[in-house]
Amino acid sequence: MPSSNPAHPPAEAPAPSSDPPKLTGPELKKAKQAEKAARRAQAVLEKGQPPPAAPRTSTAQNAEGGKAAKGQQQRRVSNAAAPIKNMPIRSQKAQPVVEEPAVEDKTVEVYRHLRKPRTTGLAGANKDVHSAVLALGLQMSDYTICGSSARLVATLQAFKKVIQSYTTPPGNTLTRHFTSHVLSPQIEYLSSCRPLSISMGNAIRWLKLEISKVDIDTPDHEAKNGLCDAIDNFIRERVTLAGRVIAGSAAEKIRHGDVILTFAKSSVVQRALVQAHESGKRFSVISVDDRPLHEGKHLKDALINLGMDVTYCPSAAMSESMKRATKVLLGAHAMMSNGRLYSRAGTAKVGMEANTANVPVLVLCETIKFTERAVLDSIPHNEIPPADELALFGGATENWRDIKGLQLCDPLYDVTPADFIQMIVTESGRVPPTSVPVLHRLGNESQV
Amino acid sequence: MGHQDPSSSSPSQSHPSSSTDSPSSIVKTYHRLLTEDPELTMPVAAIEALILLLSEVSAETVYETLDLVKTQSDYLKSQIPNAISLSAGTDLFQRYLLSSLNPRNTSGTFESVRQHLVNNGRLFASRAKAGRDRIAMYGRHIVPEGSVVMTHGGSRVVGALLSKVAEESASGEIVSFRVIYVMNDARSSESKAVVASLRAKGVPVATIPEGAVGYAMGKVDLVMVGAEGVVENGGIISRLGTYQIGLLAKAAEKPFYVAAESHKFVRLYPLDQFDLGFDQEVINFTTNSGSEPDKTPTKGSEKHDYFSTAALSHAKPAVDAVDYTPPGCVTALITESGVLTPGAVSEELINVWW
Numbered sequence: 001m002p003s004s005n006p007a008h009p010p011a012e013a014p015a016p017s018s019d020p021p022k023l024t025g026p027e028l029k030k031a032k033q034a035e036k037a038a039r040r041a042q043a044v045l046e047k048g049q050p051p052p053a054a055p056r057t058s059t060a061q062n063a064e065g066g067k068a069a070k071g072q073q074q075r076r077v078s079n080a081a082a083p084i085k086n087m088p089i090r091s092q093k094a095q096p097v098v099e100e101p102a103v104e105d106k107t108v109e110v111y112r113h114l115r116k117p118r119t120t121g122l123a124g125a126n127k128d129v130h131s132a133v134l135a136l137g138l139q140m141s142d143y144t145i146c147g148s149s150a151r152l153v154a155t156l157q158a159f160k161k162v163i164q165s166y167t168t169p170p171g172n173t174l175t176r177h178f179t180s181h182v183l184s185p186q187i188e189y190l191s192s193c194r195p196l197s198i199s200m201g202n203a204i205r206w207l208k209l210e211i212s213k214v215d216i217d218t219p220d221h222e223a224k225n226g227l228c229d230a231i232d233n234f235i236r237e238r239v240t241l242a243g244r245v246i247a248g249s250a251a252e253k254i255r256h257g258d259v260i261l262t263f264a265k266s267s268v269v270q271r272a273l274v275q276a277h278e279s280g281k282r283f284s285v286i287s288v289d290d291r292p293l294h295e296g297k298h299l300k301d302a303l304i305n306l307g308m309d310v311t312y313c314p315s316a317a318m319s320e321s322m323k324r325a326t327k328v329l330l331g332a333h334a335m336m337s338n339g340r341l342y343s344r345a346g347t348a349k350v351g352m353e354a355n356t357a358n359v360p361v362l363v364l365c366e367t368i369k370f371t372e373r374a375v376l377d378s379i380p381h382n383e384i385p386p387a388d389e390l391a392l393f394g395g396a397t398e399n400w401r402d403i404k405g406l407q408l409c410d411p412l413y414d415v416t417p418a419d420f421i422q423m424i425v426t427e428s429g430r431v432p433p434t435s436v437p438v439l440h441r442l443g444n445e446s447q448v
Numbered sequence: 449m450g451h452q453d454p455s456s457s458s459p460s461q462s463h464p465s466s467s468t469d470s471p472s473s474i475v476k477t478y479h480r481l482l483t484e485d486p487e488l489t490m491p492v493a494a495i496e497a498l499i500l501l502l503s504e505v506s507a508e509t510v511y512e513t514l515d516l517v518k519t520q521s522d523y524l525k526s527q528i529p530n531a532i533s534l535s536a537g538t539d540l541f542q543r544y545l546l547s548s549l550n551p552r553n554t555s556g557t558f559e560s561v562r563q564h565l566v567n568n569g570r571l572f573a574s575r576a577k578a579g580r581d582r583i584a585m586y587g588r589h590i591v592p593e594g595s596v597v598m599t600h601g602g603s604r605v606v607g608a609l610l611s612k613v614a615e616e617s618a619s620g621e622i623v624s625f626r627v628i629y630v631m632n633d634a635r636s637s638e639s640k641a642v643v644a645s646l647r648a649k650g651v652p653v654a655t656i657p658e659g660a661v662g663y664a665m666g667k668v669d670l671v672m673v674g675a676e677g678v679v680e681n682g683g684i685i686s687r688l689g690t691y692q693i694g695l696l697a698k699a700a701e702k703p704f705y706v707a708a709e710s711h712k713f714v715r716l717y718p719l720d721q722f723d724l725g726f727d728q729e730v731i732n733f734t735t736n737s738g739s740e741p742d743k744t745p746t747k748g749s750e751k752h753d754y755f756s757t758a759a760l761s762h763a764k765p766a767v768d769a770v771d772y773t774p775p776g777c778v779t780a781l782i783t784e785s786g787v788l789t790p791g792a793v794s795e796e797l798i799n800v801w802w
Contacts, residue, residue: 253719327719360719422719423681429801430717432681432775434791438798 106387106401108409114384119192128185132161137193143293148333148369149239149267152199155190156235159207160228162186173216174223179208195383198334198342199369202444206234242366242427247271250329250364250425251279258283258326261359263315264344265295266331268364270302273329277308284309286321290346292389292410315346319353328354330416332365337440338374339418339433341365342381345411351420360422367426367443370436375415383412474501474520475527478534485573487604490676491537491711492576494524498541503566510558517542530726530770532685533676536714543800579709579784580605584612586782590705593617593624595669598661598697600630601687602638603674605707607645609782610672614649626652628664632689633657661693665700672705677714680797682775682790684708685716685724694777703779710783713797718772728769 107115119125120141122134129137136158139145145154166182168174187204190196196204210230214223250272254260260283262269273285285303287310289296300312313321328350334342341347341363354361375381387400387408400406418433428439478497482488488496498517507513521538525531548561587609591597599606610627617624627646631639639655646653656664671693675684684690684706697704718724775790788796 253723362719423717429715429798430680431794431798432791434789435794435798438795442798442802 106407108407110379111382111384111409111411114382114411116192116195116384118194118386119189125189126185128182129189130158130162130165130186132158133186133189137190140190141193146293146295147265147267148197148199149243149366151197152203152368153235153239155200156203156207156231159183159186160231163224163227163231166224168220174218174220175212175214175216179211183208183211197369198371198373199366202368202371203234203238206444207231238366238368242368243268243271245427246364246366246425247275249430250362251276251281253362253423253425254281254283254327256281256283259286259324260284261286261288261318261321261325261328261350261354262299263288263296263328263330263347263350264290264293265299266329266364268366269329269331270299272364273303273308274306277303277306284311286311286313286325288313288315288318288321288346288350290315290344293344295344315349318350322353322357322359325354325357325359328359328361330361330363332363332369333413334369334371334373335363335365335424335433335436335440336375336415337370337372337437338376339421339436340375341416341418341421341433342375342378342413343416345378345414348378348414348416348420351416355420361420363421363424365424365426367428367439370440370444372437372440372445378411378414382414385410385412474498474524477501478524487577488573489576489604489709489712490533491540492573494521494534494537495541495572495711496570497524498538499565499572502562513558513562514542514545517545530676530768532714532716532724532770533712535716536677536712539715540711540800576709576711579711580608581612582784583707583709583782584609586787587613587707588616590672590782590787591625591670596626596628596667598628598630598664598668598671598693599673600632600639600658600689600693601674602635602642603707605709606672606674607642609707610646610651611649614646614651623650623652626654628668629653629655630658630661630689630693631655632687635687658689658692662696665696665702668697668700668702670703670705671697672707675706675708675712676770677716678706678708678710678712678781678793679714679772680717680794682778682781682788682793683718684773684778684781685714685718685770686773688730688769688771691721691771691773691777694773698777704777705780705782706773706778707782710785710796713793713800715797715801721772724770724772730769 105112118141119137122138125134125137136145136154139154140151145151162182163178166174166178168177187196190200207227210227214226218226246268250268254272254276258281260273262273262285276283285308287296287300287303289300289312296312300310303310311321330341330343330347330350332341332343336342341351351361373381387410389410400408421433424431424433424436426439428443431439474497477500478493481493481496482490498520501520502513502517505516507516517538521535521542524538525535528534545565548565583605591610591613597610599610613625614623629639629643629646643653643655654664673684673686673690673693675686675690677685679685686706694704716725778790781788781790781793785796
């Protein structure tokens with residue numbers, strides 16, 4: 001790792017210097033160029049500027065080091081003179097860097113590939129991004145709009161506004177212009193605020209297809225209205241009605257005297273519980289919740305307001321509660337095609353506890369959340385929010401960046417093995433985890 | 449379940465002009481069909497009864513027909529204490545009607561579809577029987593030479609399968625596999641009939657009581673059972689006692705095969721034993737020491753007796769009771785469309801119902 005240890009390059013230096021210099025014409029030219037580059041680098045350093053963006057030294061140094069190293073180390077055999085001249089400069093530079101504690105990489109290694117800076121403000125947003133999408137992006141990045149279904153609906157509503165405010169430029173057609181020039185910047189901006197959910201990905205794929213199906217001779221307003229209607233229908237069919245069907249189907253499975261355990265908050269699970277309650281069934285709910293989002297609080301409050309019997313418990317204390325539970329109802333962020341459930345971090349633990357206690361686990365999930373992707377664990381695909389979100393203000397981790405050797409690990413999702421899941425309740429029926437690819441094919445790909 | 453709205457059911461029940469189709473007639477037809485043909489399974493009998501009903505009444509519109517079939521199916525289901533197997537047939541038939549009466553799918557008129565159905569009423573039954581033969585064909589690959597097969601209950605499919613294997617593998621007098629048959633006291637005459645027929649084919653059969661299943665499991669190479677219904681997740685609804693055999697087979701790592709026709713696939717998804725949609729009264733807590741249920745002798749080996757006495761089943765629980773064997777215990781299902789993993793059942797059902 002060149003970034004974490006800048007003291008290495010000087011150690012390597014003697015090796016190339018011992019090689020005898022045999023210079024040919026082009027090589028001489030290269031050497032001169034390298035020398036120039038090195039001098040420039042030195043000039044920059046002498047101004048006393050520390051590398052910009054101290055926490056992200058890996059990228060900063062790679063870029064800088066790359067520039068200098070390109071000329072030297074790759075052709076080390078030929079232009080031995082240049083490195084010798086250059087190396088002392090580099091070691092001079094290394095001195096102040098070593099003293100800076102900020103060089104320490106605070107990201108957890110297994111998740112490093114997922115860490116992305118998040119857009120949390122309007123600065124730097126593409127000028128083509130519609131105001132409704134700008135607002136939505138901010139709401140997503142601070143979790144005001146949170147949850148796969150809510151984000152999906154909000155995104156489609158915002159896209160409707162984008163479509164409505166769009167006029168096809170002269171000499172273009174909506175079919176060919178809109179997706180690439182208007183829709184893409186919106187999507188790009190949204191995904192920079194928070195990675196797109198699986199359901200959003202499915203919906204965007206559908207929307208692009210709808211747009212491509214618009215006849216190029218259709219008048220603008222007609223095409224736009226048609227697309228907006230299609231979006232409304234999509235939301236109604238795939239989210240609203242689907243949610244209602246799932247809630248009804250799951251509520252049927254709740255029996256008198258049941259103890260339903262649920263984790264965090266899912267809108268469909270909430271609806272199922274409410275529906276079962278309203279149909280006169282008497283049962284109690286254990287709401288298991290966890291940091292940092294504490295979504296279960298909202299569920300607990302909503303259920304208590306209806307007069308239901310709720311136990312609110314942190315996930316650390318779940319194993320006792322699990323003994324009382326008769327069914328576990330879970331929401332989903334996505335269902336993977338190998339039957340695994342991708343959901344809020346902590347769900348896998350609930351699944352495991354339920355499996356150990358022999359309590360059936362029901363996943364409530366619209367087919368729009370199904371994906372063809374197959375994952376084995378939560379490492380290749382996940383979302384890592386900025387670590388500061390996890391830090392407890394006023395707690396021991398408040399100044400965690402200053403604590404040497406401390407890293408905060410906070411993936412938003414985890415993956416629950418299919419073996420822990422007894423049933424997936426979808427709007428197309430109740431299916432075992434093995435049927436996810438079939439429903440995905442029929443529901444999400446038949447239209448594509 | 450389904451329609452509880454009396455307004456929707458009363459007009460269609462009262463509608464047909466003739467008096468032959470009073471609500472009870474479908475039940476009578478159903479029982480008659482089962483009596484006449486002991487080879488008939490419950491779902492097929494239900495389908496045939498519905499077709500006979502269609503031929504007798506004069507429903508003139510698609511909606512009328514569908515409504516009639518639905519109310520009659522629901523009535524039939526309500527009259528049978530354990531309607532799981534039956535509902536597989538009625539649901540399939542309704543689904544078939546829906547798709548074939550859909551004007552977009554059919555080239556003919558409503559009347560021609562109806563005529564076609566009525567004329568080919570026996571087709572379902574003959575296909576079902578052909579299906580059983582095909583399942584028996586697969587048995588050869590499932591039951592290796594020299595193996596010991598454990599089975600129980602009076603499943604016709606398993607009977608046909610084992611007979612077929614016996615016929616094919618017989619070299620001279622000796623059949624190359626043996627059977628351990630788990631006897632159920634409450635249904636001993638049925639069990640004896642199966643055992644006798646297997647022995648007649650030269651298959652060495654050992655009979656053991658249900659309590660000896662765990663003891664015998666070590667000698668068993670594979671377990672083969674039938675099913676009343678195959679549920680959506682690939683689990684099965686079968687004669688009480690199947691679940692425990694499945695659990696013991698799983699504990700002993702023995703393969704557990706289910707032989708069942710695909711018309712037994714039913715849209716039901718139980719989570720546990722008590723989620724079957726009807727009460728079985730297998731477990732009765734009491735402090736009255738004299739009320740131990742006596743082992744009621746069975747009423748003969750024929751299937752229809754099961755139903756004619758079914759109305760009294762509250763008095764003698766556990767005889768006709770079923771249990772649910774979860775898909776985790778099932779190695780594979782042998783159906784006429786191939787040997788399926790439990791997960792494939794759901795796919796098949798989705799393909800039918802989508």
